[in-house]
Amino acid sequence: MTELNYMTGFGNEFETEALPGALPIGQFSPQKVKYDLYAEQFNVTAFTAPRAENRRNWFYRIRPSVIQGDYQAMDNGLIRTAPITEAIAPPTMFRWSPVEIPAKPTDFIDGLKTMAANGSAEGQAGIGIHVYVANQSMQGRYFYNADGELLFVPQQGALVLHTECGKLAIKPGEIAVIPRGIKFNVELLDESARGYICENYGHPYILAERGPVGANGYANDRDFQYPVAAFEDLEGNFELVAKFNGNLFRCDIGHSPLDVVAWTGNSAPYKYDLSRFCTMNTVSFDHPDPSIFTVLTSPSGTPGVANIDFVVFPPRWMVAEHTFRPPYYHRNIMSEFMGLIEGVYDAKEHGFVPGGMSLHNCMSPHGPEAEVFEKASNAELKPQRYENTMAFMFESRYVISPTKFALEGDHLQKDYTKCWQKIEKKFTGKA
């Protein structure tokens, strides 16, 4: 892969130009822009959002975005949007095997399948949880999502995200976020690709607070990478696909919409290598809550209660003394959707495989399978390193509704809850 250049620093006010002098100096909207470019403002927060939260870009582009055809409705395929009304799910704990890579030619849009969603896209709260499975690059088509920002969590295959702001290359172990409304297409660098998408209808992601941990650690701002301007000057019969208010629409477009020669602002796509996450954990006893592993959070308006937390379980040392080290048995007001990028997750040594998923909804019990309990409650508690593993969780304050595809597809593991049934009664009443 050709090495791409990036700018660094979470949410910085960047400026970048692919041609010298393309970026106006000292003002955003000059009477004439250099190279006869068009100026266009792009806002993902209200004009009046407080300064610290305000996010917008100024694009200097070959044509303004209004030069496009009229939209027509498209088949939504297996893409769904909250609120999900097509199925009524019980509070059962669910687990899924990986969705298979299709045999027929499938690009990122064709291969998007919604597993679950919550909140309301129209109400700008909640999330959509999707998997993508693809075996070809998007050709002659571009996409944007008006319903929310897109967090990419690749599990198999490297991608290049060609966006209005420039290019981002990501591979398993890295993530990327494309803000609401940014146009892009997806190139596959390998034969096939699979991954997870969290579509965030709510407040754009920010970095989690550090509290008394101090000024450093967890996800550090400087490790977030942003693209430098790169433009396509292409004419042809292209298609622009929009996800808007829960449905897909398409229009013809006679040129590449990735024609931004220069931009400045703080609402650009970004990537992050999860191995940069500076993991904190106990050095004494007990199993800390997984909020210590939060990479990105979308606040909900209630302090400390997330619309969506993106949490990872990275390689790490386990040193806790006189402690049951795996995740504890648990019931939670927050709803937990998990995936596995690689390796083994410490609560489930069987059946939760890379590319797989699980859902433990609001107040539904979950925790270590029977074998893990036996092993961990009898293990010698030497320092132990968890290697080659990366699970993650989308944790949300809103109940997560699985789609019909998730509930009725072959990849639903119908025997999941059996993993707990062999947990023994050991109580005898004697100490």
Ligand SMILES: O=C(O)Cc1cc(O)ccc1O
């Ligand atoms: O349910 C899970 O596996 C996620 C989780 C992990 C953990 O370490 C503690 C609590 C928790 O919900």
Ligand SMILES: [Fe+2]
């Ligand atoms: Fe949990």
